[in-house]
Amino acid sequence: MHIAAILRLNPVLTEELEVDEDGRDIDREWIGLELNPFDDQALEQAVLLKEATGAKVTALAAEAEGGERLLKTALARGVDEVLLIEVGEENVQLSSRARAPLFQEALEGLAPDLVLTGVLSTDDIYGELAPQLGALLDWPQVSAVSNVALGDGVATLQQEYSGGISARIEVQLPAVVGLQAATQPPRYVAGSKLRDLLKVEVPTVEPGADFGADLADATELEVPDTSGGAEMLTGDAEAVAARIHEILVERGLV
């Protein structure tokens, strides 16, 4: 059994983001990058499956910068192999659609039984990557999955719906899964493991495939207006309570 986990870096969102000069992307000069939290879940699920079934796990990334470090962390987390797809330093903003053919090519080479990736990311809020890959590879694909179990040639998945409803789905392998949550939250990897891997060379490949063409383009990006709308309540507890009551009544909330 061979599992591929696809990992992506996202801008750190605890930061105040600024729009760049073109007004079509965030200013990436000052931002930090972190592992997309959903991909983090996919990585954890892959390692959990490895522990449960002895499957081999390969982690893949296609990043302009920070990809090496990302994949070393994946090694420290327990994956067996990693592969970094070179996209060129200038391509700091690649959509899922642009990256999908690159991943497709790499996956065809690796021939895994299961591909796990995050259901969505801050750069891909529609969660396109998993469906794109499913379509390109012509494999079954399920998104919004919160639990994965492996059987003989099949995977049993739990797909989440709104309102706390979920469905159990069985798919033939190979398949692509957009993961929402792993069976257990991602664990911490001690620095000692990471330190031991710092000198490891991360294997890279030059893609033969071209970037996928985007069907839509951002025309304008704006930082949401967060000024105004807030009122500081001062005074003693009674005065504050009275004012809260007033506001609730004013807005017709009670």
Place this chain on the structure above:
Amino acid sequence: MTTPILWALTLTAMAISGWRFWVRFRPLLAARPAGRTDRIADRLSFMVGDIGLHRRLLRFSYSGILHALIFSSFLVLFTAILESFGSGLFPGFSLTAIGGETWIALLQNIFAVVITIGLGMAIYHRFVIRPERFEGSKTRDATIIYVLATPIVITMILEASARLAIDGQGSAWRPVSTLFMYPMMALGITGHAAEQAEGVFYWAHILAILAFLVYIPGSKHRHMFTAGPNIFFRPLTPKGQLPAPAPTPGEDTPTTVQAYRDFTWKDLLDTMSCTECGRCQSVCPAHAQGKPLSPKKLIMNLRDGYLTDQGLMDSPDHAMPIVGGTIQPETLWSCTTCRACMEVCPVHIEHVPKIVNLRRSLVEEGEVEPLLQSALTNFQSQGNSYGKPAKQRARWTKGLSYKIKDARKEPVDILWFVGDFASFDPRAQKLSFLVAELLGRAGVDVGILYDGERNSGNDVRRAGDEGLFEMLAMHNIEQLEVCEFNRIMTTDPHSLNALKSEYPALGAAFDVVHYSELFLELIKADRLRINPGQAGRVTYHDPCYLGRYNGIFDAPRDVIRALGHELIEMPRNRDNSFCCGAGGGRIFMEDSPGGERTSESRIREAMELGDIDTFVVACPKDVVMYSAAVQALGVEDRIAVRDLAELITETVETEERVAQ
């Protein structure tokens, strides 16, 4: 005829006692090395103060005095023990030649009274005063010792009384025994009867001593034997330098502490030396706040766990594993590593290294709480707990009246290691700004590392991630080593501790000063002109990593006084300072206090001084911690938390003012 019996009894008791010691200490031979045999002279000379002069014990005056009374009496009364056993085992042995019947006898009589007073004070202390620090100590053990020690003294006195009663002649050298001779004679115990009584008291004395000897190895009172070695083998490395994990003999790579043999022998000796006095508990901020940590119980639990593991105790509560069995993870995570416990422990037990060692084993297993996990992950990816890109480290310098040099590109006199808090926290950034402006005004040739700086790793190390600490430290050392500078300055005591005390162990020794020290120099050299005027009544809080860990107590105080303020000390000051609660990685963790937050109790302590208007701090974390505490207590209008940099800024003469 009695000699062989005494020999048999003595040898049996010694064998039992020796065996009881041996089984408890044998495992130390298989434990990890601690390397404590250097600088013998320093080790010995220190013991004079700590044992002979009771330096640490007397910090708690009542119990310090009672201990001094009992301790000195034991030394004197040892002569009586020598006489009893010497004369019994080797007929003809006597101390008479050197004063056994004169001044030694007198001393014995005097100290019989002294020890009685000491024991009385101890009993009164334990059963009437009952300080909180005894909570959790084993009262039964203490009681048994009182019960065993008292007859030793009484029989010693009465034996001599009976001897005097034989002829009915009192002795000026034995006033106490003479005193008891009269009632004895009144009871008709003279002559032959007195001879018999002397024999009875003699044997009672012998038996009490032997019972004591047999009992001791299993009691906390074995500290009579272990305290000396424990103090002798105390660490002589800088206080701020945590020991790295040591390898177990026979294995080459250091692993975490899973079993008792993974501790160093000194760690195990520590547990066997604890007197359960609870001094550590009484100063522990975590305990005061109602967290599930008492340094005393931690050591007692490790001891009981160790004994249970050795089959010497049968306690299901203390069965393996260490973490999760004997010691709960929450206990370990509650520690702020403030070092108050270690500073006050009379037998120099090292609590913090044990806590960190056990944390290391949790971290290695990936068992960290969610907030700490995200902070540590941020350190791994960005080199700071905020998860902010290194590029933003120097953002706070925007708007300064001059551009701070990049120390990586040009030589500087002072390399300012800014630290995470001072770089990223909005409130602390403002203070960094003030410090930078003050340095500019004083014409200091200063530079920073810009995006080359990473967190110093001080708190990461104490949170238990040794590998991450090494990565951060090595990064900083590599950056610093290519820079040209004379001294490093930092406003952050945690960074100061790492740079000054931790990095030397990694082969990088720098001259490091705290900004309070640098500003004191600048003021003294008149490079910053002070214009005292708005003198206030202020108090000052010693940050743990500045004071207790690195001994910098006076510089901040001197600065405050130089600015013209009246400094009123809080009851807990200098090395007895009370932690703000942020250290040891606590600042990255969830804080759900059971009781009052330590920072709040500290503010309360300051307010009890009377009309204090300013609470002065000299640590960026303190500014944040105490400002929050003042707010939580709702006393903003009565006391203000101000950093040293703010105080200096408002009293220093600006160029414009100088020009006028």
